[in-house]
Amino acid sequence: MKEARVNYFEIPCDAPEKTMDFFEKVFHWTFQRFGDQEYWFAKTGTEGPGINGAISKRRHPNQPITNAISVGDIDEAITLIKKHGGQIKVPKTAIPSMGWLAFFNDPDGNIHGLWQADKSVK
Numbered sequence: 001m002k003e004a005r006v007n008y009f010e011i012p013c014d015a016p017e018k019t020m021d022f023f024e025k026v027f028h029w030t031f032q033r034f035g036d037q038e039y040w041f042a043k044t045g046t047e048g049p050g051i052n053g054a055i056s057k058r059r060h061p062n063q064p065i066t067n068a069i070s071v072g073d074i075d076e077a078i079t080l081i082k083k084h085g086g087q088i089k090v091p092k093t094a095i096p097s098m099g100w101l102a103f104f105n106d107p108d109g110n111i112h113g114l115w116q117a118d119k120s121v122k
């Protein structure tokens with residue numbers, strides 16, 4: 001099998017508008033609704049590596065997601081997450097020679113990874 005890479009994500013939620021507002025304010029994502037469905041395409045940026053995905057109305061109570069969001073300043077991101085209704089679940093953790101990792105819940109309770117690349121981390 002050839003290598004496989006993550007190239008899309010879906011964030012299921014009970015309150016899509018609230019979740020989109022959170023990601024727009026914290027990470028500057030933009031959204032476009034798909035027809036009349038409760039499904040919005042998410043554009044996460046235009047520079048550097050990354051993926052786009054979607055926000056959708058939760059279709060199953062246990063419908064999960066976990067993804068890693070790359071940021072330039074993890075401390076600033078943590079501050080914004082708290083300010084806009086998110087909760088840090090795993091604090092900023094050093095990954096030696098690689099960077100910083102944290103996990104948070106968005107306002108709808110979904111868990112996400114937060115990543116800052118930094119090869120100088122010890």
